Amino acid sequence: MRKERVVVGLDVGTTKVVALVGNVANGLIEIIGMGKAESHGLEKGVVVDIGRTISSIRKAVEEAENMADVKIDSVYVGIAGKHINSINNSGTVSINRPDRIITEDDIHRVVETAQAIQLPPASEMIHVIPRQYIVDGQDGITDPVGMTGTRLEVDVHIVTGAITAVHNLVRCVESLDIGIEQIVLEPIASSLAVLSSAEKELGVILLDIGGGTTDISVFRGGDIWFSKVIPIAGEHITNDITVGLQTPIEEAELIKKQAGTALVESVGEDEKIEVATIGGDEKKTVSKKKLAKIIEPRVEELLDLAMQEVEDAGYRDLVPAGLVLTGGTSLLDGIVEFAHQRYGIPVRRGKIPQGIHGLRDIVESPIYATSIGLLRYAIETKDFSKRRYDRKKGSLINKLFAWFNRFFRG
Ligand SMILES: Nc1ncnc2c1ncn2[C@@H]1O[C@H](COP(=O)(O)OP(=O)(O)OP(=O)(O)O)[C@@H](O)[C@H]1O
Numbered sequence: 061m062r063k064e065r066v067v068v069g070l071d072v073g074t075t076k077v078v079a080l081v082g083n084v085a086n087g088l089i090e091i092i093g094m095g096k097a098e099s100h101g102l103e104k105g106v107v108v109d110i111g112r113t114i115s116s117i118r119k120a121v122e123e124a125e126n127m128a129d130v131k132i133d134s135v136y137v138g139i140a141g142k143h144i145n146s147i148n149n150s151g152t153v154s155i156n157r158p159d160r161i162i163t164e165d166d167i168h169r170v171v172e173t174a175q176a177i178q179l180p181p182a183s184e185m186i187h188v189i190p191r192q193y194i195v196d197g198q199d200g201i202t203d204p205v206g207m208t209g210t211r212l213e214v215d216v217h218i219v220t221g222a223i224t225a226v227h228n229l230v231r232c233v234e235s236l237d238i239g240i241e242q243i244v245l246e247p248i249a250s251s252l253a254v255l256s257s258a259e260k261e262l263g264v265i266l267l268d269i270g271g272g273t274t275d276i277s278v279f280r281g282g283d284i285w286f287s288k289v290i291p292i293a294g295e296h297i298t299n300d301i302t303v304g305l306q307t308p309i310e311e312a313e314l315i316k317k318q319a320g321t322a323l324v325e326s327v328g329e330d331e332k333i334e335v336a337t338i339g340g341d342e343k344k345t346v347s348k349k350k351l352a353k354i355i356e357p358r359v360e361e362l363l364d365l366a367m368q369e370v371e372d373a374g375y376r377d378l379v380p381a382g383l384v385l386t387g388g389t390s391l392l393d394g395i396v397e398f399a400h401q402r403y404g405i406p407v408r409r410g411k412i413p414q415g416i417h418g419l420r421d422i423v424e425s426p427i428y429a430t431s432i433g434l435l436r437y438a439i440e441t442k443d444f445s446k447r448r449y450d451r452k453k454g455s456l457i458n459k460l461f462a463w464f465n466r467f468f469r470g
């Protein structure tokens with residue numbers, strides 16, 4: 061009934077797996093089902109235990125299926141990890157036919173030439189995203205089909221990932237008899253969920269600070285220019301608290317959320333909290349300032365590393381819309397203020413934009429930004445002409461699956 065309008069996003073994160081079912085009508089997404097499971101098979105955004113990852117995915121998918129009352133047979137799945145790299149490149153072809161009208165075929169040709177790059181060792185392309193086309197020197201064109209010209213150029217953003225990391229994720233999903241519509245870089249998915257088009261136009265940095273990874277992306281002129289994943293996030297803060305306060309990891313996680321802050325200066329000297337001790341029943345009293353002094357340096361390190369990546373890539377001064385934070389760790393008290401003070405640029409928590417409704421709690425929490433972004437990715441095909449390209453010729457990633465199936469399944 062509803063089924064043909066349903067899209068599913070699968071976010072396989074370091075702390076949780078989320079399957080989100082969206083019902084799409086007139087470009088609007090209504091969330092009709094959600095399943096969530098704890099994740100134990102990933103480290104720093106990458107699958108390290110296939111069995112445990114499969115059982116988390118199974119649980120999340122079954123829950124989502126029950127809630128939405130649909131059978132999930134294919135998903136858009138997110139990928140992250142420090143094996144991810146991005147490169148910008150361009151390609152040129154000439155239009156030699158007498159009518160000089162640019163066709164779909166010319167688009168395929170020019171995107172293909174732009175893909176001729178030296179890949180990092182043992183890696184594959186995940187995305188080839190055309191940013192703009194240039195026809196006879198005129199730039200800023202998003203869809204040149206039907207235009208007249210003699211020279212067609214394209215600027216692309218290419219995202220690559222390690223073959224093994226991609227394979228392992230694919231194996232987990234496919235072993236549950238679920239097909240993959242597309243693998244989507246998590247920073248790209250999150251950006252579709254929380255950035256406004258005005259911010260993307262002006263220039264903005266998005267940080268998705270999760271449990272195991274911080275995903276960085278930079279947008280300018282409406283398009284993605286830079287993406288990178290660094291392996292430090294919320295779990296590191298929790299670990300620091302475990303060590304610093306000599307407390308069990310579950311307790312550290314709890315007090316981080318309840319009493320933790322990234323701003324030492326915001327805490328009074330006499331504010332105290334009760335903390336469980338390791339192996340004992342007793343609680344001990346700790347000052348909130350001590351907790352903040354554990355958290356703040358880790359947040360500083362994490363944000364500095366991310367900002368350094370942006371600086372090294374040359375975009376530090378090209379982002380007037382500043383910094384947008386999402387992912388679970390963006391909920392940490394004081395993190396927005398801390399970042400604003402440290403870098404002197406506008407900083408805000410990401411909000412889910414118009415066009416998404418249903419299950420309000422989910423839609424509004426930064427923990428689900430990636431899953432929601434995967435649904436948006438699924439419907440916003442026109443922004444990613446690569447997908448058109450995919451369907452016609454089969455992307456490298458599809459070829460990779462075919463190769464994988466041949467070798468591993470006989
Ligand atoms: N209120 C809060 N204050 C501080 N940290 C929080 C809060 N709520 C959640 N977190 C942290 O957010 C992290 C989980 O975020 P998220 O769900 O975005 O991660 P993930 O998608 O599973 O992981 P990743 O994207 O890194 O693979 C955990 O480290 C958790 O402690």
Ligand SMILES: [Mg+2]
Nearest residue numbers: 073074270430
């Ligand atoms: Mg995540």
